[in-house]
Amino acid sequence: MTEASGDVAQRFLYLEDLHVGQRSTTRTHTLDESQIVSFASQFDPQAFHLDAAAARDTVFGGLVASGWHTASITMRLLVTEGLPIAGGLVGRAAEVSWPRPTRPGDALRVESEVLEITPSRSSPDRGIVKVRSETRNQRDEVVQILVATMVVPRRPGAREG
Amino acid sequence: MTEASGDVAQRFLYLEDLHVGQRSTTRTHTLDESQIVSFASQFDPQAFHLDAAAARDTVFGGLVASGWHTASITMRLLVTEGLPIAGGLVGRAAEVSWPRPTRPGDALRVESEVLEITPSRSSPDRGIVKVRSETRNQRDEVVQILVATMVVPRRPGAREG
Numbered sequence: 001m002t003e004a005s006g007d008v009a010q011r012f013l014y015l016e017d018l019h020v021g022q023r024s025t026t027r028t029h030t031l032d033e034s035q036i037v038s039f040a041s042q043f044d045p046q047a048f049h050l051d052a053a054a055a056r057d058t059v060f061g062g063l064v065a066s067g068w069h070t071a072s073i074t075m076r077l078l079v080t081e082g083l084p085i086a087g088g089l090v091g092r093a094a095e096v097s098w099p100r101p102t103r104p105g106d107a108l109r110v111e112s113e114v115l116e117i118t119p120s121r122s123s124p125d126r127g128i129v130k131v132r133s134e135t136r137n138q139r140d141e142v143v144q145i146l147v148a149t150m151v152v153p154r155r156p157g158a159r160e161g
Numbered sequence: 162m163t164e165a166s167g168d169v170a171q172r173f174l175y176l177e178d179l180h181v182g183q184r185s186t187t188r189t190h191t192l193d194e195s196q197i198v199s200f201a202s203q204f205d206p207q208a209f210h211l212d213a214a215a216a217r218d219t220v221f222g223g224l225v226a227s228g229w230h231t232a233s234i235t236m237r238l239l240v241t242e243g244l245p246i247a248g249g250l251v252g253r254a255a256e257v258s259w260p261r262p263t264r265p266g267d268a269l270r271v272e273s274e275v276l277e278i279t280p281s282r283s284s285p286d287r288g289i290v291k292v293r294s295e296t297r298n299q300r301d302e303v304v305q306i307l308v309a310t311m312v313v314p315r316r317p318g319a320r321e322g
Contacts, residue, residue: 043233044240046249059248059312067252068236072204072229079205087220088207091228097254151220 012086014155015117015127022114026077028138031065033104039069052104064101070108070144071096074135077110083131086153092128093149099142107138115147119154126153173247175316176278176288183275187238189299192226194265200230213265225262231269231305232257235296238271244292247314253289254310261304268299276308280315287314 033052040049044066048058055063079089102108116130129152135144194213201210205227209219216224240250263269277291290313296305 039233043237045237046240048249059251066233066236067255068229068233072200072227072233075227075229076204076206079207088209090220091259093256093258094228095254095256098252 012084013152014086015119015129015152016155018083018114018117018129018152020114020117022083024081024083024112026081026110028107028109029073029077030107031069031073031102031104033063036063036065036069036102036104039072040066044068060101062103064103065106067096067098067144070098070102070135071146073108074110074133074144074146077108078112078133082110082112082133083114085129085150086155090151091148092151095147097145099145102137102143106143108135108143110135124154126151128152173245174313175247176280176290176313177316179244179275179278179290179313181275181278183244185242185244185273187242187271189268189270190234190238191268192230192234192263192265194224197224197226197230197263197265200233201227204229221262223264225264226267228257228259228305231259231263231296232307234269235271235294235305235307238269239273239294243271243273243294244275246290246311247316251312252309253312256308258306259304260306261302263298263304267304269296269304271296285315287312289313 037050040046047054048060048064049066052063055061082089110133112131112133114129115132117127119127129150131148131150133146133148134142135146137143198211201207208215209221209225210227213224243250271294273292273294275290276293278288280288290311292309292311294307294309295303296307298304
């Protein structure tokens with residue numbers, strides 16, 4: 001992901017190519033029980049993420065995905081099908097909330113919107129972009145809201161001008 | 162993770178057992194290149210997370226872990242060695258930032274502090290607790306700051322009183 005030029009550059013979006021209100025939507029990713037348990041075994045080993053029977057007696061009343069799993073699936077969808085930012089999706093910070101849990105069988109998609117674009121004062125070759133991404137399930141319910149602060153390069157030509 | 166009683170209850174912390182300024186520290190988890198690449202292949206397939214050679218030409222100058230990987234490892238350390246909250250660690254929202262990248266060989270630990278404790282008005286059996294967790298590497302540099310908003314149950318006896 002070095003600075004692209006020519007035809008290749010046309011495929012990536014630089015700071016100048018973004019505008020507030022710009023939207024994108026990904027395809028869906030369907031979660032099953034084995035994915036939920038596999039992620040949780042590695043990163044969030046709690047009863048409500050590991051075992052459907054044990055999860056019935058918890059606050060969730062059944063197996064749910066780790067919020068960090070939902071966040072990671074969201075990142076996967078954004079990387080492979082979200083806005084093709086030049087240099088990649090480089091996050092500096094994020095605010096994330098999980099208004100409702102993700103359960104086995106949920107088909108998740110991500111809908112994003114550019115909220116703010118701020119050219120950097122200290123680094124004239126880049127800017128900071130805030131993007132809000134809602135992760136929705138097959139019933140169109142929002143399972144995660146992510147507001148990510150990303151570093152986005154300016155187009156190389158613009159830099160020299 | 163149902164409501165515990167007797168001896169078992171003593172092992173878990175309820176809302177009444179927490180206080181602002183309460184701290185905890187985990188052991189370390191050492192990341193290697195294969196863990197970084199394995200996570201990224203599933204959830205964040207970008208050059209700077211996937212391939213050490215290709216990563217040299219990116220903004221990071223070498224292989225770095227996905228921020229969501231750092232967040233997931235932090236969760237693992239908090240679940241297994243952080244504050245043993247009754248009913249488990251149930252996050253409603255989180256603010257996360259990554260002041261510097263995590264690289265292969267980094268040994269991460271998490272230092273947490275309770276920031277705020279707010280009994281719920283609508284649900285008298287629980288409260289909302291904000292916990293700040295710094296993830297630090299072997300040079301004591303902060304690689305992630307997480308402020309998590311969690312739901313914590315009140316002690317069952319207190320509820321009835």
